[in-house]
Amino acid sequence: MIKIEPPRLRASSDVPGGRRKQRVSMADVARLAGVSSQTVSRVANGSPGVVETTREQVLAAMSELGYRPNSAARSLRYGRFNTIGVILFGLSSIGNSRTVEAIATHAAAEGYAITLIPVGAPTQDNVLGAFTRMGELAVDGVILIIEVHLLDAAAVTLPPGAHVVVVDSDAGDRYPVVDTDQADGARQAVRHLLDLGHHTVWHLAGPAGSFSAERRASAWRQVLEEAGRPVPALERGDWSADSGYRAGLRLAADPSCTAIFAANDQMALGVLRALHERGRRVPEEVSVVGFDDVADAGSYLPPLTTVHQDFAEVGRRCVDALLRQIHDEPSGPGTDLVATRLVVRASTAAPEV
Amino acid sequence: MIKIEPPRLRASSDVPGGRRKQRVSMADVARLAGVSSQTVSRVANGSPGVVETTREQVLAAMSELGYRPNSAARSLRYGRFNTIGVILFGLSSIGNSRTVEAIATHAAAEGYAITLIPVGAPTQDNVLGAFTRMGELAVDGVILIIEVHLLDAAAVTLPPGAHVVVVDSDAGDRYPVVDTDQADGARQAVRHLLDLGHHTVWHLAGPAGSFSAERRASAWRQVLEEAGRPVPALERGDWSADSGYRAGLRLAADPSCTAIFAANDQMALGVLRALHERGRRVPEEVSVVGFDDVADAGSYLPPLTTVHQDFAEVGRRCVDALLRQIHDEPSGPGTDLVATRLVVRASTAAPEV
DNA sequence: CGGTGTCATGTTTACGTAAACATGACTGCC
DNA sequence: GGCAGTCATGTTTACGTAAACATGACACCG
Known part of the structure; x- marks a missing residue:
């Protein structure tokens, strides 16, 4: 009891x-x-x-x-907090929450606690505020789950000697970066569709400001160009199923569109709904591939072919990289990519003749 | 820059x-x-x-x-950490991550940081470990997002005078509890189906150990009994879409089953898939209601009628209640319920005659 | 012009911990 | 039997901050 x-x-x-x-x-x-x-x-x-x-x-x-x-006295004495700060915009994105969970679990195993530092909206003031507070926070290092170019917009100074690791960004020249191999995942998705015999692949991208959206889109374009296929106009969503639905309605109206690569599973879900409503059968008439492999993806109608991201591994490597910095082991900027793998389910097939 | x-x-x-x-x-x-x-x-x-x-x-x-x-010195001096601990099993559940996000945001607004204390699996050792660590953690109070009866299984002693608020549990006699009004939400769902003219309602419950699963199931049973309707045998899942799918296959085999109330949206998604595969049309032949109103629910096939939970409000009230304790304002055990509301979409309709 | 107040600033101390150094008792060896 | 060595334990100090108290300069008053 x-x-x-x-x-x-x-x-x-x-x-x-x-x-x-x-x-x-x-x-x-x-x-x-x-x-x-x-x-x-x-x-x-x-x-x-x-x-x-x-x-x-x-x-x-x-x-x-x-x-x-008394941990305050201990920290004062040792000059360490045994705590890692995680700065992020929100846990609502499925990837974020899974990464954070992995970070928390792995950090706990290493004797570190996790302090969440949410920044409400990507405004300069909010980001600046988070960093100002960070300087005062009881934190030995920070993991940024945030688009770095948004930080650039805010005139922010990290304390000299701050230990930082960045997730999901292109800051590899300035910080150690850990990320899913966005480009390779996108390539697998597009090649899978081409291999099935589709002449080309439409792409529903994430929002313009997002690094991972850009990476996935440019890999898509690159594969098509290398294969000498036409590159259809890009559709854009905001990661939400609703935005996927709206884009799906537009794509459904184009009879030449037989293969769609959505930049995440939620938008793919919206696409599936739009195609269903327009009477275009998946995968017989149109094939759809997502990205993330969320827990539910296997239960969509039809079960979604998608690119599996290993969020747990990303979190683990973040913590390892940060602890290496904290313990003064050699580590500089550079990008550590976590492999993806394509999970083929029932939303893709060869095009009907 | x-x-x-x-x-x-x-x-x-x-x-x-x-x-x-x-x-x-x-x-x-x-x-x-x-x-x-x-x-x-x-x-x-x-x-x-x-x-x-x-x-x-x-x-x-x-x-x-x-x-x-130096916040360690500050904390030592003041005897406060301006930090709230959140103990949970995992962020993978959508409700948890949204509640945590709301807690973090609201706490930040009040000048408090959030420390995540994940307990890997609900074993005695893990929970005990989390609490032992908690005693040493730089935390002014704790929010438990955890089934309290699991704590009871572990012989755990909270530090005397610890400030605690519990989410999603039945510990209202011992701690302040903040929770979604599970019972009322479930009642709305079942009544909605009865009002549409269904003779009775099947229920796909969450796992047996879960408090919210039990609450939703007992409210379902109660409404049926009050209405003098037969109470079909209960199906059980584990919150996952897969478990919903398996239960859905069983339910689809019963031609008398025309209305299903699933204890969460993910299981409802699995049910929709099972019904689709078995050729039972939703909502014409079978109506389905979920619980949670996850962001994607409106994009399911068909868009899901479900009970909306206000996770943000739950998080906000947790923080308020905890800060009240920390600031020595009066507050005892008792349960603070956050209202739900039924969101009617396209997965429910009157039964065919 | 001495006394009293006011105000800016300095000095001392305590918060709880643990490293570094100090003490004192006992062991073992020649 | 005395001396070095070992070992358990005690004492001092520092970590960075801020409350409480102390000081000293100046102003205003009778």
Whole structure:
């Protein structure tokens, strides 16, 4: 059973002085155990050189008083916080939340906690505010899940010597970057459609400001050009299923369009809906490929062929790269790409003759 | 433009001693400005009683040295961290990530940062570990997004006087609880189907250990009983679309089943797929209602009628309730329910005659 | 012109921890 | 039996900040 003692009132008179001690310190434990506070510290940290009987007395005193180490004092002493900051715009994007989860899990395994620093909207003020606060935050390093060009728009100065790792961006010349191999994933998607026999592939891209949207779009274009195929006009959405639906209606109106590569699964879902409403059968008449491989993609109608991203691996590598910096191991700017793989389901097929 | 100075090497010789100072402290600023460190403190905190010329000297020295307050020292001094811990199993559930996002945003507005404390799997060891760590964490209070009965299984002791708020649980007798009004949402869903003329409603519930799954299921049962309708056997899934698909195949095999209430949208998606594969038309032959109103629900085939949860409001109220505790304002156990509303789309209709 | 106030600024101290150094007891060796 | 060495434990100090108290300069008053 969980045991929780009722919160004591601030004004209680546990202590003769009338004001109770807010917190149990090593000195309190030391007093009760009849040793010095340094001995308590040694016990708390498992340092050698404490005789078994003494150790037991101290442990008994600790549990009697309910001693908990004060991490503020520890951090002050060590100059480290054992905490990583994660700056992001929002968790609403599925990729972000999965990356953050992986970061949190992996960081916890390494003894680090995660502090979330959300910036509400990509306005200069908000970004600036997040960074100003960051300087004061109890953080040993920062992972940016944010389009760096948005930071560029804000005149922001990171504290010199700040440890930074960037996700999903093109800042590889200035910071270590960890990212999904967007270009290769997009190439796999487009080649898959061409291999099936489609003459060319339409693309529904993400918003113009997004790095990953640009990467996926340019890889799409490149594959088509290399294969000597015509490059249809680009459609743009905002990652949402609704925007995919609207673009899908436009694409459905073009009878020559038999293959669509959507820049994420949600937009692909919208495309599927639009094609269905317009009576264009998937995959018989039109093939659709997504990107991300969200948990639900296998349950779309039809189950979606898509590019699987390993968000967990991205999070893991972010933490590793950041910890390497924090521990002063060699690491400079450069981009670490995580492989993708195409998951073929039922939304793609050879075109009807 | 973002400006970042290259991280200096630990062994640099900025300082005659050979070891550079890790960080700029108030004392350094004070030395440069020719004042005492206390005056620097006064400037930093905007305390009155500093003459304009002095203030300017100090500010100049601060920016020259790139001074940043040390939050560890601040926390030690004040006994507060301005940080809220969030303990959860995972962000993969859509509701969780949206709640966390709202918590982070609202907390930031109140000057608090968020520390994520993930517990990998609901095992005793993991939960215990999270709480043991929590005692050492730099946190003023904790929001639990976790099934409390899982905590009960682990013999865990929260530090006395710990500030706690619980989401999505039945611990209202012991802690303040903030939650979506699960029961009312489920009632709206079931009544909607009955009002359309369905004789009864099948239910695809979430996993047995989940509080919200139980709440939704018992509200479903209650509405049927009150209306004097037969209560079909309960199907169970694990929240995933796949589990919804499997349950959907079973339900599709029963020709008397014309109305299904799935405990979340993802399972509803799986049900839609199963019905489609079995050739049962939605909503003409079978009506389906979900729960959550995820962003994509309007793009399912057909667009899903579902119960909208206001995750942002849940997050906001959690933070408010926790800050109230931290600031010693009156607040005891009890449950604060956030209203839901039924969003009618195209997956429900009157049964065919 | 001395006394009293006011105000800007400096000095001391405490927050909780742990490294570095100090002490004192006991062991073992010649 | 005395001395070096080892080992458990105690004492001092520093980490960066800010409250509490102290100081010293100047102004205004009778």
